[in-house]
Amino acid sequence: MQHFTKAEIRQINDYYDDLKKDIHPKFTKDKLAMVDKAFKFANAAHNGVKRKSGEPYIIHPIAVAKIVTHDMGLGATSAISAILHDVVEDTDFTVRDIKNMFNKKIANIVDGLTKLSGDFDSRQAMTLKKMLMTLSDDVRVILIKIADRLHNMRTLDAMPPHKQVKIAGETLYLYAPLSHRLGLYSIKNELEDLSLKYKHPEEYNQILYRLHDQESKRNFLVDEFIQPIKERLEDEKIESTINGRLKSKFSIWEKMQKKGVTFDEVYDILAIRIVFTPKPKVSEKRQCFDILSLITDIYTPKPDRIRDWITTPKANGYESLHVTVMGPQGKWVEVQIRTQRMEQIAEYGFAAHYKYKGAASIEQELEKWLEHIREVLQSPDSDAFEFLDEFKLNLFSSEIIIFSPKGEMFNLPKSSTVLDFAYEIHTDLGNKCIGAKINQKLVPASHVLNSGDQIEILTAENQEPKIEWLKFVTTAKAKSKIKNAFKLEKRKHISKGKKIIEQALKKVNMPPTADALKRITGYFNLSNKDQLYSQVGMGFIEVDDLNKMLKKKAENILIRYWKLTFSRKKKEGEEDKSNIDQKKPYILKEKKEQTSYSLAKCCNPIPGDDVIGYISSNDHILIHKKECPKAEIFLTSHGEKIVTAKWTNFKKLSYLTKLKLSGFDRIGVVNEVTTVISKLHNINMRTIKFDTHDGIFEGELYIYVHNSGDLQNLIGKLEKIKGIDKIARVEDLNE
Ligand code: MN
Secondary structure: OOOOOHHHHHHHHHHHHHHHHHHOOOOOHHHHHHHHHHHHHHHHHOOOOEOOOOOEOOHHHHHHHHHHHHHOOOOHHHHHHHHOOOHHHHOOOOHHHHHHHOOHHHHHHHHHHHHHOOOOOHHHHHHHHHHHHHOOOOOHHHHHHHHHHHHHHHOHHHOOHHHHHHHHHHHHHHHHHHHHHOOOHHHHHHHHHHHHHHHOHHHHHHHHHHHHHHHHHHHHHHHHHHHHHHHHHHHOOOOEEEEEOOOOHHHHHHHHHHHOOOHHHHHOOEEEEEEEOOOOOOOHHHHHHHHHHHHHHHOOEEEEEEEEOOOOOOOOOOOOEEEEEEOOOOOEEEEEEEEHHHHHHHHHOHHHHHHHOOHHHHHHHHHHHHHHHHHHHOOOOOOHHHHHHHHHHHHOOOOEEEEOOOOOEEEEOOOOEHHHHHHHHOHHHHHOEEEEEEOOEEEEOOOEOOOOOEEEEEEOOOOOOOOOHHHHOOOHHHHHHHHHHHHHHHHHHHHHHHHHHHHHHHHOOOOOOHHHHHHHHHHOOOOOHHHHHHHHHHOOOOHHHHHHHHHHHHHHHHHHHHHHHHHHHHOHHHHOOOOOOOOOOEEEOOOOOOOEEEEOOOOOOOOOOOEEEEEEEOOEEEEEEOOOHHHHHHHHHOHHHEEEEEEOOOOOOOEEEEEEEEEEOOOOHHHHHHHHHHHOOOOEEEEEEEEEEOOEEEEEEEEEEOOHHHHHHHHHHHHOOOOEEEEEEEOOOOO
């Protein structure tokens, strides 16, 4: 192993001193000692190793730690993990060693970073997705990874050109958007500019040259614009700094590419930022708007160009008030107004926030932030690259601004369509949307919106939601509303079909028993009765066909009953021994009199169900549900022992019955189910069991009810709970 020269050792110490200077006022003594220990350990571990640039390797982790503490405002755990981040990957030490020397948290972070290292290929994308998805308490892995990448980009010169292009590409594809999403704007800008430098060196140099060339002219324009504002702010005793904001080289380049415009056209737009110290007791928002009104006293604002990110901050925490005004040279100038706190968040990410709240709330703030990022990283299952694309798309959500005809402002994700906007405003507007007028031009509902569009939704009374719509809407809101509309529509068809079928059954004097329905369903080759109802409701099954079919069925049933009566008469002698009069319906009373009856275990009828009685002995009757398969067998083979049965009003005794529920897993579903049951005084719950997998829940409910009316009432109420899709009564309690 080679050793470092004195000059190299001095260089290492310089870097480390620089880091110490940054963390000294922020960290406690204990933590500083830990950082020191980490440095000594990593320094020894990387001893003699050099980077491609020829510098001692340890300089890299130190620089990463500095980015982590200085630019991201993170604490000691992150700093130490950053210092150690390449130890496991590049030396013989293991994660276990780190755990033993430091702690579990740090070891976990280093482990995560080690797994994330190496080239970015498909396997890597998988790993990355896993990492992102399983992020529990350590978003710090990603933050340090970004810092690592930033330092690698800053020192990319030492790499061979083909690697430069590859690394720059990755940075642009993944790390810059990630930084943007995490609110690390200045890091994002730097990553983008550096990527441009290596991906398109010529264009980068040209922009650099032009910026330099125009600098003095620009400064003059900025000063001219700022001066009157400065004076007014001083009059109002508002402490502030005003700067001409330079667009990043990358954003200039991107605009030139995307809009096909020249450097001058992009560069022409001045942007100014006012950062002020808010006065206590008055809300920051109010003070921002006060400054806004002070500026519009001087310069005319562009109508509809006020963007209020204070009332509704961007998803990554960004807050600011933007306005575009007409400057002295007849040019539009964008002005951003924000407090120092907002500026910190905008430049250094949400983590910077805690600087203003003191050390006590660091953990709390970080926790909130983590929670937020976890939300951001939620995404349905998909393959790794698809995930990344989706993730990237989501990164830029809430990025276009759309205006209603009245000038109300709406925030929508990029690539939102006319229909997304319609649903954003109102469900009915979406359901009836046939297209829109954008800047006086007619466009279809699928038209993709651009930021700044003023749009008027066109509707038609006879319009209905279409399933194809799901293909082009992008917002979750529109998607769920379209799906809901279909569910509602389906429910309408079902209840319409149910009525038609019940009427048809009445015509042939058949009760709408489950058995009858099962037969009809089978006849039309359908799998369940809801399908039957909706097919009839939608008119796919003609009412005529239904009537014909039922007429035939009814005749068959008559024949069967006739046979039953016939066979019964044959055995009249036997029947006399029974105390039960088969000619009359057997009345089921809550209080059992002379003859006793019991409820069959196979189908568990409850009072109110359609039932028949089976005379099992002289004075005992077994009650089955009519649709019970056993009852069917009895009807055909032991017709002589069958008696019709009727319930009286049951109010005291309770019967155990079982329901199966399924639907979409939603927080609070179980709670709502139990609340519904507990509010019904005539129903008691015995057990409830819920299982969830892949966003679907399945529940089993054992309840005591008095009769089927109460049960129907309960089912009706449960059906109304959001997320519940199916409720079925289960006959066999042991199933
Ligand atoms: Mn590294």
